[in-house]
Amino acid sequence: MLSTPISTIPKIRDALRATFRSGLARPYSLARMAQNERELICDALHKDLGKPKTEAVKSAEQLPEWAKTEYPDVPDWQKSWKPTLYKAPRGTVLIISPWNYPMILSFQPLIGAIAAGCTAALKPSELVPTFSQLLAEIVPKYLDPNAYQVVNGAVPEISKLLELQWDHIFYTGNGKVARIIASAAAKHLTPLTLELGGKSPVIIDSTYDIDIAAKRILWGKCNNAGQICVAPDYVLVQRDKQDELVKAFQKHYKAFFPEGALDSPLFGSIVSDSHHKRLTSLLSRTKGEIVLQGRADAARRRLEPSIVKNVADGDSLLEEELFGPILPIVPVDSLKQAIDFVNSRSHPLVLYAFSDNDSVKQQLVSETQSGGIVFNDTFQQLSVNELPFAGVGESGYGYQVMKHTYDTFTQLRSSIDMPKEAEPHLASRYPPHSEEAVKVLTAAVYMPIQPNRL
Known part of the structure; x- marks a missing residue:
């Protein structure tokens, strides 16, 4: 396995971020890669872990329904405001995957990040060097390298990655390493998904x-x-x-x-x-x-x-x-x-x-x-696949598997669009306030003003 030069890691992150901000990140499918390179992937897993071929990865289809804008059901008097939930990508993310099921646990979060519209750096485990090297070679054939990069290496490389600011970090592994990652993420207030295991x-x-x-x-x-x-x-x-x-x-x-x-x-x-x-x-x-x-x-x-x-x-x-x-x-x-x-x-x-x-x-x-x-x-x-996979406490936090992984890399961006025609109903919120308006506003401290109360 060839390690990624440490000096290039900040440049990789900056390039991924630039691609995200340009709006060019698009959902690419990993299914074709998994299918076309199936034999190479199986051979790599066998060399690293002695895995039987029946355990090789499944590819997941992305569901367009996940990304649909939602329009919550609201009371009639708020419907003209067009309350909306946009599905916004979190940004440029870091995925740190483990060695035990490297294909599934690398691509499951990567699929979710891609579907959400994020750009991503994927750091596979150095304990499966054959597989990690294969990823570095085949991923650029199928995914835009300006949007998705594989970073290989061990402690020095992961340490450099963690010095940088990311918009989300997704880590699968053990609690000892998770504490290091959480500490590094806290410096940037970076949200985390941690899948850690434990004594089940x-x-x-x-x-x-x-x-x-x-x-x-x-x-x-x-x-x-x-x-x-x-x-x-x-x-x-x-x-x-x-x-x-x-x-x-x-x-x-x-x-x-x-x-x-x-x-x-x-x-x-x-x-x-x-x-x-x-x-x-x-x-x-x-x-x-x-x-x-x-x-x-x-x-x-x-x-x-x-x-x-x-x-x-x-x-x-x-x-x-x-x-x-x-x-x-x-x-x-x-x-x-x-x-x-x-x-x-x-x-x-x-x-x-x-x-x-x-x-x-x-x-x-x-x-x-x-x-x-x-x-x-x-x-x-x-x-x-319909059930979320998650830990609690020492076994981790955050959700994954199919749509739940997509949701992890997605921000629910709330919106309303207030029509000009609503202005007469909003009159009492503006100063100076009449005595009647004060009563209405005081009563509405913990709830929005409703037209029938104006």
């Missing part, structure tokens, strides 16, 4: 079908070798159901990967040597009982799923977001204990719960906080 728990109601819960949880954990922000991070289950759950995990792992996942083309690699060492270190320090021991191959950055039972508060596996194929099981004695366990930690990006009991579901909705709450499955919520 799974709560299993003791009356739920343990076998199907295990199958669905394991499937969600195996996606991208657990390296995704919505991966189930740990499981809370009734103590007397723990062994049944373990047996179900073992059964379904054998069904998913009869020869194990170490050499399976359907299972991804760990992104870097440092992440591989971090995960194996966490696993070596656990005080829990390893009931499914995943094999490791450091040279190829491969790590099979591991299941650990009887994990207690304070264990190494509960220190940080795992972001890998390790699944701790925390036994509890009641639903309340499970809820208290979740609430004693930072708000997760998603809370998974397996229950057929409506009162249990409502209790979880009412008594917990998370970016999303998903019942009786894992990971699949990402396929529902």
Whole structure:
């Protein structure tokens, strides 16, 4: 991967801003690029992450409806003012994308920014150098380089980007880096979207079908070798159901990967040597009982799923977001204990719960906080494009996915157009005020003056 020369980064930002102010930014489609370069993109993802081709990116069609000017329904006496909501682009934006799903998490915000009419700099992760270099080569073939640029590099390059003023910053990654970005953005009062992840728990109601819960949880954990922000991070289950759950995990792992996942083309690699060492270190320090021991191959950055039972508060596996194929099981004695366990930690990006009991579901909705709450499955919520994807608290803020991403890069610009014919109805607002006008104006401190009150 060739890094972008640091000295050119301010010039790139200035050129993007000039293009935006010229009004030349237009919605370009990324679908053609994704289609034409599909094989190159798949090969790059495989080299960086060992991703199977079934996980390659989907392209999203832009909906012209998103950009339509809106005319709010207002009382009859205000209709002649033509109240209007224009969809205005925020301006020149910076998108910082992660390594775990680099194609989707680069292009999803970029599509939204383009559709909104913004110009954008895209900074892909240096941890996927093959893919990031490919982006730098193919994006100029399809998108106007005066409006959209890829900036490659690591800490020095991102530091230079953050010194500059942007009209919006969209970051997907971890909380540690997010704090640095938020601090830099605050100097310019730049609005942010932060999608940060966190330790997403799974709560299993003791009356739920343990076998199907295990199958669905394991499937969600195996996606991208657990390296995704919505991966189930740990499981809370009734103590007397723990062994049944373990047996179900073992059964379904054998069904998913009869020869194990170490050499399976359907299972991804760990992104870097440092992440591989971090995960194996966490696993070596656990005080829990390893009931499914995943094999490791450091040279190829491969790590099979591991299941650990009887994990207690304070264990190494509960220190940080795992972001890998390790699944701790925390036994509890009641639903309340499970809820208290979740609430004693930072708000997760998603809370998974397996229950057929409506009162249990409502209790979880009412008594917990998370970016999303998903019942009786894992990971699949990402396929529902009509639902916004967002965190809360430590798991981030701001919304994305399809129209919600477009809305993120769009300012709702309010407008009225007061007709000259309305002047007789506005007479009482002008000084000097008669006694009657004062009464009317005083009564209308917290509401607009209405013609029938004049």
